[in-house]
Amino acid sequence: MTPPITSIGLLDPDQVKSVLGAAVLAPSTRNTQPWRFRCTAAGIELHADPDRALPVADADRRELLLSCGAALFNLRTAIHVLGAHPATTLLPRRDNPTLLAVVRPFAARKPDRRLVRLADAIPRRHTNRTPFEAAVIPDTVVAELRHAAEAEQAWLPRLDANQLDRSRDLVHESHHSQMTDPAFLAEWRHWTARPRDSRDGVPDYAAGAMPSEDWILGAFGSPRRSLVDDSDPLVVIVGSFDDKQADRLRAGQAMQRVLLTAAAAGFDASFVSPPVEVPEVRAELRTLLGGGLWPQVVLRFGRATPVPWTPRRSLDDVLLEPSRLSA
Ligand SMILES: Cc1cc2nc3c(=O)[nH]c(=O)nc-3n(C[C@H](O)[C@H](O)[C@H](O)COP(=O)(O)O)c2cc1C
Structure with missing residues (x-):
């Protein structure tokens, strides 16, 4: 069952859903989507999902961390454009190695238009494996x-x-x-x-x-x-x-x-x-x-021919039960 999503800091429940929706649009190695999220009163936790690691191609889970880092950037950016500052702590607990980051959307912040532009690009970015045209990149x-x-x-x-x-x-x-x-x-x-x-x-x-x-x-x-x-x-x-x-x-x-x-x-x-x-x-x-x-x-x-987007798991599949973050 999906854990209930409640308000977190400055974000109401619908906004929390929308920033999580942006996070999961991140690229991930082989589209493994090796992330999970836990929503607590203290913030949104990003966890690695070790069951989605690639033991052969990514034995030391480097690409798993890159993929989770990409989801974290989307999460931070989506929070930012909603007018909250995404205060982020990486690897907050030594005793919990799968907890990769906590993002706390508390202080109000006027969105930076450069980040608004990046947030708009989140759903438009796709990996494109078709042949690239000869195009100069200025x-x-x-x-x-x-x-x-x-x-x-x-x-x-x-x-x-x-x-x-x-x-x-x-x-x-x-x-x-x-x-x-x-x-x-x-x-x-x-x-x-x-x-x-x-x-x-x-x-x-x-x-x-x-x-x-x-x-x-x-x-x-x-x-x-x-x-x-x-x-x-x-x-x-x-x-x-x-x-x-x-x-x-x-x-x-x-x-x-x-x-x-x-x-x-x-x-x-x-x-x-x-x-x-x-x-x-x-x-x-x-x-x-x-x-x-x-x-x-x-x-x-x-530049290449546009490609369709790849599937993503639903939020139900990536949400962990809520739990309290100890101080
Ligand atoms: C760390 C990392 C490594 C990747 N390596 C490859 C690769 O070698 N070849 C490839 O075709 N796609 C690669 N991808 C792209 C993923 O397959 C792609 O992100 C995933 O299928 C989701 O599709 P999307 O990027 O269109 O959203 C990689 C993605 C990440 C994050």
Whole structure:
């Protein structure tokens, strides 16, 4: 049974439902939606759902935290545009490792129009796996993407032509490693060959067949091209300065802020995760970036044919029984 939703701070029950509705529209690895929420008088708790982890592709649950970080960014932004300040504490209790954050919508705040623009983009953002058109992404938008990452304490390093070339090799290496791993393939099929009425996983119409290496490499454009030019999609890496749980949660928020910034500017995005999912390759990518940043997610941006949205579980499925937060 759905736990009753009551007012929390400045939000009435309908507003609480609407901000939770925005949170669950976040992207998540394989559309696992590895989050749960608990509404208490003290705030909205975001919990990880370890039953929705990917033991093979995401053994250390890094992508689970990125996904939950993305949901947290949506939650904070949706609260903000309703005129409340989303005071957020990450990892508030050491004795409760699945509790990732508490958001307290108490103080009134005049909404910032830049965040209103991002909130409007939440339902319009979809992962787009169709071929990208040759479209120039203006420098002003690239700068906006960079600022979006920095606002959430992450970094969007610019890759030079040599780094981009080397990245293609790393994509090749990691893709090959995954495609020859029966455990990876079984896990992939589990989340991509779901029944038609499934509310999670990546449906056929969103992914098509298993991505080919050409498709994945295509995301990096032609060899020896610069990051931004007339014909290649833009590839960016969201990096963090450390790689602990809180850093990954912050990187997930940064990833979502970057994705929404692109969507608001009319650009499509997709993910190229093999090089960050295979630990040895991720280490090589880190070295390629100069060793100071932890690569968290690889994204490509461009313009593509619009795609339908992927399903989400209902709020009933993601709400935990209410409970009191101890001080
Ligand atoms: C951390 C992370 C990694 C992802 N990696 C991939 C990927 O490698 N390939 C891909 O096609 N989609 C990837 N996705 C996108 C998800 O499959 C997508 O978010 C999910 O299916 C929900 O669809 P939506 O983004 O259109 O809402 C990733 C998403 C996240 C959050």
